[in-house]
Amino acid sequence: MDADRSADVVEFFCPECEHRWTREYEVVHGQLPSGYLYEFFRLNRLPVMSPYFQEGGLPCAQCGNRVTGTLLQRRLWQRHEEESG
Known part of the structure; x- marks a missing residue:
């Protein structure tokens, strides 16, 4: 199966x-x-x-409220073929 790897910069706002x-x-x-x-x-x-979903949101460092993120930037690294087991 093919897969892409990226670095997602995610913004959180409480x-x-x-x-x-x-x-x-x-x-x-x-x-x-x-x-x-x-x-x-x-x-x-x-x-x-x-x-990007409530289950994976982070707690705010100031008040503890759980916050979901918004994608700011996505940088693709490489495409590679996953080995099938």
Whole structure:
């Protein structure tokens, strides 16, 4: 299966206290032979949930409110062929 790797710069904005910050995620984007699209996210080399959904949102450092992110920039790294096991 083919996969693309990218660095996503994600912005977070807390509506409670108006604190704003960014994080850079490593993302693997791919498609299975069945047509299913997938994405895997890493933050600081650790697997994490997508920051674009509530489950993967980050807590605000100022008030603790959980915030989902917005994509600011995506830098593609490379395309490579995943080995099938």
